[in-house]
Structures are given as C-alpha cells and as structure tokens.
Amino acid sequence: MKIAVCIKRVPDTETRIRIAGDGVSIDEAGVKFVLNPYDEYAVEEALQRREKAGAGEVVVVTLGPEAAQETMRTAFALGADRGILLKADAIPADALAVAKALAAELKDGGYDLVLFGKIAADDCSQAVGPMVGELLGLPCVTAVTKLEIEGGAGVAHREIEGGVEVVAFALPAVLSAEKGLNTPRYPALKGIMAAKKKPIEVKPVTFAASHLRVVALEPPPARKEGRIVGEGPGAVGELVRLLREEAKVL
C-alpha cells in the first residue's frame, strides 16, 4: 500500500500570536514550529496501514519553506519512508492555489491513499484536503474518526452534530484525519537516528493565481475585564442575579 501523507509545519499550539510589522502575517521570531497536531493522526494511520499490509511506502508531502524539512524529519522519526518538499517561502491564502499545487504532485504518484490532518492549526481553513480530492476526482471523506479498509473498499466514520455518519468509498481515496482516529506513537531513538538519513526530494512549486487576498491580521477583540462575583456557594445568588439582570442570559 502506497500512502501519501500531506503534512504542514505550523506554530506550536502554545504559541502566543504576535502580528508582524506587515500587518498581514505573524511575527515568527521565537516561535516554535511543529508538525500540525491533526497531521499526527494522519501519519499514524498511514504507518498502521503500511504495517498491517506488511508492505508499502509512506511518503510525506509538504508545501512550505526550507525549514519544513525539519517537520518532515518528525514524520520520518515516527516511521515515514521519504519526503517530497514543494518548496515555497510564502503559502498563498487561497487554499485552492495550494490544493492545485499538491494535486499536481500527487496525481501520478500511484497512491492508494492520500491522507491529511482535518485542519491546520495556523490558517484553520479545513479546505485543502477535500479540494485535492475534488481536483483529483477521487472519493474523499473528511474528519474521519474510524477507518476500515478491506481490499479495494473502505468504510469511514465521521462525526457530525449529534451523531456519526458511516461513509463507504473505494480506493484510491483522499481522507482527512480527526482526533480519535488512532493514538499517535512517540518516536523511538532508533527512529530519530534513522530519520536523518531518509531522503527528501525538494521541488520548486509554481502557484496558480490566488483569488483571496489577506487585507489584515488583527488580534481578536479584547474581552472586557471580568470580575470575581464572590467566593463559595454564597456567591451563587448574586451570580444568578447578574446573569438575569445585567447579562440578560437567563
């Protein structure tokens, strides 16, 4: 089974975001970058599928700057075999431009599965995976929490409001991983050593026109200063009065 996992280098979720001087991006000084949290589930799923099949290859594909090689090595340490870096110093805001670049790379790769994390922790678009599915004309299921593959057919669960959809599809397919799909492993020392030697093919990327322009990046509106109503159960009466008369939510 040949599996592509599309991963992204993103700021650690602990990061406090500061806006850069250009007013449209973040100040990267001092920011720690990590493998996108949801991509961990995609990588783990690919590794488990390869292990179960007893043969195959897990290729990590990423679109990003030179520094994204470090992120790819994180996936290598877990067990991925090799990487393809579509080198771009700036990633377009238009997810479709990104999806087109990835689809062009994946199209003739002969992959049985193309996996994504459900959402990237930076742009929060949740768009590139299903766009790639559409561009490649492949079955696509997003936010998968459970996956069964038997022969050339798969059944995936995806969480919806108040329930779960059970979705059937045929391979090859594009899937995006939701938390809960599996439990990502930790890298072993042997894996970390091996990761240094795994090959990364660096390719230039040309983007289609971006039809979405970032006008500004701003801090979220500040919440007005809150207050401690009181201590212990004795404060509940006052809280309920405030919710009713001041906040008018009760």
Add this chain to the structure above:
Amino acid sequence: MAAILAVTEQRDGAVRKVSREVVWAARQLADQLGGTVDALVLGGSGVDAAGAALGDAGADRVLVAADAAFARYAPDGYAATVAARARAGSYAAVIVAATATGKDLAPRIAALLDAPLASDVTALGVENGTVTAARPVYAGKAIQRVAFEGSPAVVSLRPNTFVVGAAGKGGAMEQVPAARVPVRVTVREVKASEQGALDVAEADVVVAGGRGLKGPEHFQLVEDLAKAFGNAAVGASRAVVDAGWRPHAEQVGQTGKTVSPTLYVALGISGAIQHLAGMRTAKVIVAVNRDKDAPIFKAADYGIVGDLFEIVPRFTEEVRKAKAG
C-alpha cells in the same frame, strides 16, 4: 444585480437553525450589494415546508433540489448541484454553514467553481464592490480579514455568529434540478450519539467541565446544570477528553470545537491558551474554579472562586428556580 446563494441544511426534512443564520447573513450581504437571496434546499422528498421559515430569514426565493439520494448528505451530488446552480445564477457569493456538512461541502464547491473560499467566517462585508470576510485563524488567537478577488466568493459561516431577525421576504418555492454525477462516496447510515442531537458548537448555552471535577462520574454535576438551562450542551476540556472521561465530540478548544454560545459556563477548567482560543467568542463567560489565579478568570465575565462540588449544585438549583419563575 448581485444575487447571493445561501445553501441550507436539513435533517429529516426540517431546516436546521444554522441555515436560517446562513440565509440571514446572505440577506445582509445582498442588501449591501443591492441584490437578491436564493436559498437552496437539498433533500429527499418532504422538504417543501422549508419555504416560509427561509423567507422570513431573508430568502427571496427558495430553490428545492430534490433527489432520493439527498435525504442524507451526499457529498458528490450536493457539491455538483450547488456548483451547477451557482454557475446558472451568476452569484456574487455562495454561503454555507461551517458545520460538519458545510466544512466538507464548501471546499468541494470552491474547487468545482475554481473560486476562492473563506472558511469559518464570522463577519461579511463589501468594500468598493468587493466581498470581504473576517475569520478567526490560529484557533481564534488572531482574526484574518480577506478580500475576494474572484467570483463567486465561497464562504462557510461559523454557527451562532449571526443573530437572525425577521426579513419578511417571500421565499417563493421553485424546483431546480439535482445534478447527476458519479457517486464516489456514500453515506450509508447516520448513527445518533448518546449525548443527543444538541451539539456543543451550535448550542445557545454550553456547560463545560474540566480536571477540577476529579473523575468522570462527577460530570453528572455538569449534566444537571446543562439540564437546568434546558437549551445547553455539555462541553469538556482537552485534559478530560484525553483522559477518556468524555468523548472528543464534546471537546472545546484548539484540538476540539470552537464555540460561540450566548453563555459559556466553565467548571473546574483552568483555562489553557488552547481552551480559551475555543470559547473566547462566547457572549458571556462564567467560571467556577478553586484557584483564584486560574487564567480562566481573565476571560470570564463572572467568576466564583471556590469548591465546585459545593457551588454547582446550588447554581443548578438557582437556575431551575429562575427558569421556573
């Protein structure tokens, strides 16, 4: 004339609340552009009753694409039908809800139309004739403002962001064709969750619990308070989801759901930056925590410091009384 296409969602033939928000947002945008609103209903049979509610929320016309396969979400057929309709109507914008369905559907529509997408949008506007949008990024730690430089603007709209008024439009019903395309994925079955149909991302009130509850069995306190409010969903912090106390569907925060309820009650949640990112757009935040220095109190409008095992039962009792009175 710039028309807006509002794509609605139905479950078992009933239009979802969030779809009225989508129609209302489309109405506001159409009014700024001097255009009209078409609401598109995709469903099996029995979706004809949708017209009145959607007209009231702002739809000039309600277009119904009926197909036996559309009773459940049919990704390929829905996307192709919306795209075909969007092409036929030369819309300035196509708006869907950023729900489980909408987040899956919107990127497919954008890809089919070769059009730009803004996901999880919290505000829409028009500047110099161009549609603009604001959307939380970095899990709510920053707001990105974007301008669409291609048409139509494809938008998914965050639930619970737009307060629906009465637009009093006609909502005249028309049938439109359902697209016939190869079906690549099929929703075979929908399993209802034990927690019930009220999702944490769409509820008016969210009562969430964290580590301070000390064990999964004490979530009864959270559930009782949610019941007292009546229209509340139960939420959970990442810590308790990772510990297996609660399902991931209830997780609020960076690796869970982002919520914007009218009221958010945090019980025994310290308020890690990832959690605050997921609920800071709630209109009113109440926190109960024993640590007066917990970061959650910086985000909360109202806080009570103390033992939640003493405070929450009293709170539940008072809310019950307030609701009854």
